Amino acid sequence: MKHNFYKITQMKIFWPLVALAVLLLLNLFLLPGFFSIQIKDGHLFGSVIDILNRVMPLLIISLGMTMVIAKEGIDISVGSVLAISGALAAAMMEHTSVWVALLAAVGVGIICGLWNGVLVSVFEIQPMVATLILLTVGRGIAQLITGGQILSIDNSVYQYLGSGFLLGLPFPIFIGAAIFLIMMYLKKRTAMGLFLESIGNNMTASKFAGIQPKKMIILVYTICGVCAAIAGIIVSANVSSADANNAGLWIELDAILAVVIGGTSMRGGRYFLGGTIVGAFFIQTLSTTIYSVGINPQIVMVVKAIVVILVCLFQSQEFRKLFLKFTKKKVSFS
Amino acid sequence: MKSLPFSIKENHIFIVATTALILLLYGYGSFSFTGFSSTQVILNLFIDNAYLIIVATGLAFVIITGGIDLSVGALVAFVSMVSASLLEQGVNAYIVILVTLLIGIIFGAFQGYMIDRFDLHPWIVTLAGMFLARGASFLISTDSIVITNETYSSISRAKVYILGDSYVSIGAIVAIMVVIIAIYMAKFSKFGRNVYAIGGNVKSAKLMGLPVKRTIILVYTLSGFCASLGGLVFTFYMLSGYGLHLLGMEMDAIAACVIGGILLTGGFGYLIGPLLGVLSMGIIQTLIMFQGTLSSWWTKIAVGFLLFLFILLQRLIVMRRGRRKVIRLEKQNPSLPVPSQPVSGDFK
Numbered sequence: 001m002k003h004n005f006y007k008i009t010q011m012k013i014f015w016p017l018v019a020l021a022v023l024l025l026l027n028l029f030l031l032p033g034f035f036s037i038q039i040k041d042g043h044l045f046g047s048v049i050d051i052l053n054r055v056m057p058l059l060i061i062s063l064g065m066t067m068v069i070a071k072e073g074i075d076i077s078v079g080s081v082l083a084i085s086g087a088l089a090a091a092m093m094e095h096t097s098v099w100v101a102l103l104a105a106v107g108v109g110i111i112c113g114l115w116n117g118v119l120v121s122v123f124e125i126q127p128m129v130a131t132l133i134l135l136t137v138g139r140g141i142a143q144l145i146t147g148g149q150i151l152s153i154d155n156s157v158y159q160y161l162g163s164g165f166l167l168g169l170p171f172p173i174f175i176g177a178a179i180f181l182i183m184m185y186l187k188k189r190t191a192m193g194l195f196l197e198s199i200g201n202n203m204t205a206s207k208f209a210g211i212q213p214k215k216m217i218i219l220v221y222t223i224c225g226v227c228a229a230i231a232g233i234i235v236s237a238n239v240s241s242a243d244a245n246n247a248g249l250w251i252e253l254d255a256i257l258a259v260v261i262g263g264t265s266m267r268g269g270r271y272f273l274g275g276t277i278v279g280a281f282f283i284q285t286l287s288t289t290i291y292s293v294g295i296n297p298q299i300v301m302v303v304k305a306i307v308v309i310l311v312c313l314f315q316s317q318e319f320r321k322l323f324l325k326f327t328k329k330k331v332s333f334s
Numbered sequence: 335m336k337s338l339p340f341s342i343k344e345n346h347i348f349i350v351a352t353t354a355l356i357l358l359l360y361g362y363g364s365f366s367f368t369g370f371s372s373t374q375v376i377l378n379l380f381i382d383n384a385y386l387i388i389v390a391t392g393l394a395f396v397i398i399t400g401g402i403d404l405s406v407g408a409l410v411a412f413v414s415m416v417s418a419s420l421l422e423q424g425v426n427a428y429i430v431i432l433v434t435l436l437i438g439i440i441f442g443a444f445q446g447y448m449i450d451r452f453d454l455h456p457w458i459v460t461l462a463g464m465f466l467a468r469g470a471s472f473l474i475s476t477d478s479i480v481i482t483n484e485t486y487s488s489i490s491r492a493k494v495y496i497l498g499d500s501y502v503s504i505g506a507i508v509a510i511m512v513v514i515i516a517i518y519m520a521k522f523s524k525f526g527r528n529v530y531a532i533g534g535n536v537k538s539a540k541l542m543g544l545p546v547k548r549t550i551i552l553v554y555t556l557s558g559f560c561a562s563l564g565g566l567v568f569t570f571y572m573l574s575g576y577g578l579h580l581l582g583m584e585m586d587a588i589a590a591c592v593i594g595g596i597l598l599t600g601g602f603g604y605l606i607g608p609l610l611g612v613l614s615m616g617i618i619q620t621l622i623m624f625q626g627t628l629s630s631w632w633t634k635i636a637v638g639f640l641l642f643l644f645i646l647l648q649r650l651i652v653m654r655r656g657r658r659k660v661i662r663l664e665k666q667n668p669s670l671p672v673p674s675q676p677v678s679g680d681f682k
Contacts, residue, residue, distance in 0.1 A: 074457075129645055133645065136585060136634055139631070140631040140632065140633075140634030140635040141635065144631060148629060253465075256457070256461070257458075257461070296476070298473065298476055301465040301468050301472070302466060305466035308458065308462040308465070312455075312462075
């Protein structure tokens, strides 16, 4: 029994889940109506549904980011890619059909991802630096597309992607679920997951084992770019406008946070898509809780900071040792 | 190269390239726009970017050890907010200055301690520091606070005349002093050598018996101090405190370091670099301002493009070095990847 419990606590997803559970429990006591779900016009409404809906852009980006971090990389340009794709879709929609605009938005994500991937793999530039370029340029390009204005979107199909309902649930949830399933499939049913983890663990060794890291790196960054572009479509569709300046501001940091909370190490290696999802939910639940409790929204950042530090401390070997000292003594005496 | 009367050392190539770029842009500017070539325009570069020079110089030390500090921009905003609110309550200006500098030191030391003691990734810790500093400044107030304190405004207005009519602000002088001290520290102090050694290889630095732990904490402390000093200079410059000041400034500081030739993998770079990087970014901004028809977002695109060029240059040089090493070792697989960056704490 004890052994089993120990085993569970050692699982990477355990601590994030505990944190999320604590947060939800807190909500149960602080906010009486938190878990109630109402049905209006066949649509479900409620705080939980709201969280599910709002977390999607972050969740999708975090999933892409998980892959990148798994190969010991990082992509800090996702916020800019998100802004570009939203801006491009909004600008294209004025002239062409929705589908072309959607394709273009995803296409620009692919291009951005390829750019990052080529810089990292072919030129062997440090991932953070390579993506820093697109981070700086990206917002400029997005502003170039929108002409420095906030473009409004007036298209029912496009808006449906961000704020429509399917089977009573907000449509973005289905997009997020689909992407999660695809990524799970890639990880579990194809060799990609294995290759990725091996590259993240030891690049040289996997190269000698016959894996082609360059192709994998380009692929991973492209996936991340596409995820960012899809998130951009959802964000812009949800608010029916494309804002080059503020859309997805700091989402890259939130995404990295979600991945790290989820148990994937920044040093690469094994990656946990489920953990990332828990991490993303945790961040969004935290924000929603703070908003609905009625604390000044600006405090979100302070709370986030403290939570990040705490979660990271619990993941740190050194910090655990501090506590293990006590527990170990007990075990040896008993 | 040897046929030239002077030869450029490979180590100096970034400094030379950045300087050449600044001269080129300046030459272009003074050729095409009237009034661009006046001394005041150059001095304005220092005045407008004094805070960025200070912050980037402090950040450079962190980057040379192979770490990163994302909290600097938020810390600058926090310092501006703290000084504005303290001054509003009528606290003595000099005490305020002391308090803000202390805040930076404590903040930086705390981040360094977390990174070193618990083996956390500098990205995450300083990211949390960034959220903390931004959030804390909103806790003080969500609005912008204007500073009316006499001492502050007199420092802000002070002009130090050099070369006839042209002047610099106190902030610019502080910035230059910081750069000079930083160059001295990097080149001639024990601390500076430790920093380079850790950036080169943490493991060997530790085996050599260098005080790795102390140096890492000190480096982040220094970065925090520079950020708060930069914040102070920025407060003099703006005379207001606001939690949204300088959003994303940490990326500008990192970009300045990269353009100034500081390798983000650590272990290499000259402390004059950040200054040159800031100046070249500033001169682009000035050019676009003088040009008049281009919108401000072109600055971002131009700086990004510049960043790309310099990063590529860095890469090419590092690759060349790697190849040379490989040739020396003989018959090694030439496509062996260059070892990835040493992460602080890797040695445990």
